[in-house]
Amino acid sequence: MNAVPLSVAGDGERRALRFLAELSQALAESLDLRATLDMAVTRIADFMQAEAASLFLLDHAGLIECRICVGPVDITGLKLAVGQGVVGRCVADNATQIVRDARNDTRVNVRVDAETGFATRSILCAPLSNARGPIGALEVINRRDGSLFDADDAEILRLVAAPAALAIGNAQLAHGLVEQQRIKRELELARRMQKSMLPKRRRGDFPIRGVNLPAHEISGDFYDFFDLPDGRLAFVVGDVSGKGLDAAFLMVRVASMLRWVGAQAPAPGAWLAQVNVELCRTLQDGRFVCAAVGQYDRASGKVRLASAGFPPVLLHDGIDFEELAADGPPLGILDDADYGEREFALGQSALYLFSDGATDVRTGATDRLGESGLRGLIARHATLAPEPRLRAVIGDLKRLHLVDDTTLLLLQEPCGTQAHTLLDLEFPAQAAQMRSVRAALRHTLDAQGVAPEMRDQLVLAVDEACTNVIRHAYGGECTRRIALHLARERDMLAFELRDQAPAVDPACLKPRDLSECKPGGLGLPFIAATMDDWKLEPAADGYGNILRMHKRIDTGSTE
Amino acid sequence: MNATANACESENLDDYTLVRVRGEVDLSWSQQVRDAILAALGRGGVGVELSQVQYIDSSGIAALVEGFQRARGTRRRFGLIASSKQVLAVLQLARLDKVFPLYVDVDAARSA
Numbered sequence: 001m002n003a004v005p006l007s008v009a010g011d012g013e014r015r016a017l018r019f020l021a022e023l024s025q026a027l028a029e030s031l032d033l034r035a036t037l038d039m040a041v042t043r044i045a046d047f048m049q050a051e052a053a054s055l056f057l058l059d060h061a062g063l064i065e066c067r068i069c070v071g072p073v074d075i076t077g078l079k080l081a082v083g084q085g086v087v088g089r090c091v092a093d094n095a096t097q098i099v100r101d102a103r104n105d106t107r108v109n110v111r112v113d114a115e116t117g118f119a120t121r122s123i124l125c126a127p128l129s130n131a132r133g134p135i136g137a138l139e140v141i142n143r144r145d146g147s148l149f150d151a152d153d154a155e156i157l158r159l160v161a162a163p164a165a166l167a168i169g170n171a172q173l174a175h176g177l178v179e180q181q182r183i184k185r186e187l188e189l190a191r192r193m194q195k196s197m198l199p200k201r202r203r204g205d206f207p208i209r210g211v212n213l214p215a216h217e218i219s220g221d222f223y224d225f226f227d228l229p230d231g232r233l234a235f236v237v238g239d240v241s242g243k244g245l246d247a248a249f250l251m252v253r254v255a256s257m258l259r260w261v262g263a264q265a266p267a268p269g270a271w272l273a274q275v276n277v278e279l280c281r282t283l284q285d286g287r288f289v290c291a292a293v294g295q296y297d298r299a300s301g302k303v304r305l306a307s308a309g310f311p312p313v314l315l316h317d318g319i320d321f322e323e324l325a326a327d328g329p330p331l332g333i334l335d336d337a338d339y340g341e342r343e344f345a346l347g348q349s350a351l352y353l354f355s356d357g358a359t360d361v362r363t364g365a366t367d368r369l370g371e372s373g374l375r376g377l378i379a380r381h382a383t384l385a386p387e388p389r390l391r392a393v394i395g396d397l398k399r400l401h402l403v404d405d406t407t408l409l410l411l412q413e414p415c416g417t418q419a420h421t422l423l424d425l426e427f428p429a430q431a432a433q434m435r436s437v438r439a440a441l442r443h444t445l446d447a448q449g450v451a452p453e454m455r456d457q458l459v460l461a462v463d464e465a466c467t468n469v470i471r472h473a474y475g476g477e478c479t480r481r482i483a484l485h486l487a488r489e490r491d492m493l494a495f496e497l498r499d500q501a502p503a504v505d506p507a508c509l510k511p512r513d514l515s516e517c518k519p520g521g522l523g524l525p526f527i528a529a530t531m532d533d534w535k536l537e538p539a540a541d542g543y544g545n546i547l548r549m550h551k552r553i554d555t556g557s558t559e
Numbered sequence: 560m561n562a563t564a565n566a567c568e569s570e571n572l573d574d575y576t577l578v579r580v581r582g583e584v585d586l587s588w589s590q591q592v593r594d595a596i597l598a599a600l601g602r603g604g605v606g607v608e609l610s611q612v613q614y615i616d617s618s619g620i621a622a623l624v625e626g627f628q629r630a631r632g633t634r635r636r637f638g639l640i641a642s643s644k645q646v647l648a649v650l651q652l653a654r655l656d657k658v659f660p661l662y663v664d665v666d667a668a669r670s671a
Binding site for chain 1: 583585586587588614616617618620621645648649652653
């Protein structure tokens with residue numbers, strides 16, 4: 001700060017410094033900035049021997065508004081553009097302005113005098129600024145003794161402006177923090193309210209489970225399920241376009257609407273159509289809602305489903321996925337949209353409805369998990385019971401980077417038994433390891449009551465899979481690992497073989513035709529001939545391959 | 560199942576070689592079995608005795624197929640002798656049980 005040097009300060013300067021010190025302290029100690037600034041501006045007017053003084057602050061719109069004013073004419077509320085008048089020029093240039101002859105100075109706004117009858121003769125205006133630039137200005141008008149403001153007066157006003165600007169800046173910061181806290185509290189409240197709208201988890205053998213993971217405090221996603229009077233279960237998953245508070249409010253509205261219409265048990269296509277018409281009438285700003293709705297009859301095992309622009313619904317029988325695409329456009333776009341619907345038997349399959357947040361999960365800086373990635377996650381945990389499986393999939397999604405609200409609804413009848421691990425082996429990719437691996441596997445299969453012929457064939461298939469990993473995936477024997485996991489769920493044996501080799505393209509694995517007699521290439525045909533199904537896929541975490549093989553066994557008699 | 564040590568021995572019977580294989584024929588040593596069979600085919604007919612084989616994988620089967628094809632190309636006799644039921648099961652799985660000449664013992668193989 002370019003202060004007046006104390007050593008050469010005369011009486012006037014000493015007086016100025018004392019005033020500055022008092023003013024600074026008053027501003028620094030202020031609990032009520034408004035009152036303190038009122039007092040400060042009055043004292044500045046007195047100290048400067050000015051007829052009038054005013055304090056201007058830049059507002060959010062970029063205008064300079066008079067916030068405090070002392071003197072014969074109250075101009076509080078007067079707004080100026082940056083660059084307009086003396087004050088505007090002061091803020092625009094972030095520099096003190098001195099007007100010695102107001103009547104002949106082009107900077108002076110003559111309108112105020114004309115309207116008020118006040119005669120402006122001389123003006124001094126200093127900018128209020130902080131590190132980021134000007135935040136306003138301090139203006140004094142007309143010396144009471146009729147003389148003109150001089151350079152010393154300008155310097156004093158400039159010095160006085162500094163603590164005032166600091167106090168205002170601090171107050172604005174504190175106000176901002178309080179405001180942030182308030183918003184945070186309100187968002188937390190909104191989040192809790194929103195969460196309370198989601199249906200309560202039902203325990204026991206209830207076949208519907210849902211999870212909603214908001215990317216931020218509040219979510220534009222929702223799910224719902226409820227009982228219909230005829231005993232069927234209705235379910236809904238939705239995703240409102242956009243994020244934040246307005247998406248959340250719309251979500252609340254759409255969720256209520258879907259529940260209201262759905263409670264009358266309309267066919268799913270008609271259900272969507274009715275909500276669509278209502279939303280088309282009231283939605284604005286290009287907003288829309290993706291939703292899938294359905295009904296499930298536990299007695300018959302039948303599912304009826306319709307989707308409005310919702311990501312493909314996946315039906316997984318534990319081995320293969322069936323993709324059920326949307327039946328119509330998102331809700332709120334075309335008021336005459338038709339929504340088809342489909343009916344199918346659920347059986348033991350799992351129906352997954354997930355919002356696009358699940359596939360938008362980031363697996364790298366820019367890579368998305370995508371639908372195939374999500375399928376991989378689901379398949380990876382396919383042998384788990386529904387509840388732990390959903391938890392495992394969600395756990396995997398959370399470990400990746402969630403960028404959008406994510407909702408998953410799982411419809412599946414609980415299975416009687418859960419998969420339990422029979423064998424968990426890890427060994428280096430060396431052919432000499434295979435003999436003990438086979439022995440362990442034989443032992444395990446014997447303990448499960450698998451007939452010797454089938455046991456030997458399963459051992460052969462697993463052995464062939466392992467040697468394929470050694471020879472082809474790893475490109476020869478090495479110390480890298482192979483992990484073999486065997487689980488059983490009821491009469492299904494699930495073999496899982498993992499390696500850490502570079503990804504193998506599953507498309508290039510085709511069992512060869514056995515009618516040709518030639519050495520080599522028999523491994524895959526052995527696997528294909530033995531297992532009910534097999535599938536090679538890249539590991540979900542990006543490195544390595546997983547070979548899954550399933551075999552339904554008959555432990556009652558020999559196959 | 561009694562674990563038998565892996566072994567591959569060749570026994571010369573005039574112009575015929577009996578290759579006796581024991582144990583579990585897998586990737587770790589099927590190459591030795593292949594080499595023994597091909598070496599024996601250089602001297603004359605070959606019978607591969609498999610009664611003590613508790614396990615054979617696709618690399619072992621490949622060694623047998625290669626021997627069979629080499630024998631056909633050089634017009635040598637080639638047969639599998641006293642195949643264990645484990646070997647037969649894998650041959651069936653590979654649909655090779657009708658391809659290889661199968662004999663109950665060495666005499667049957669030599670007199671074929």
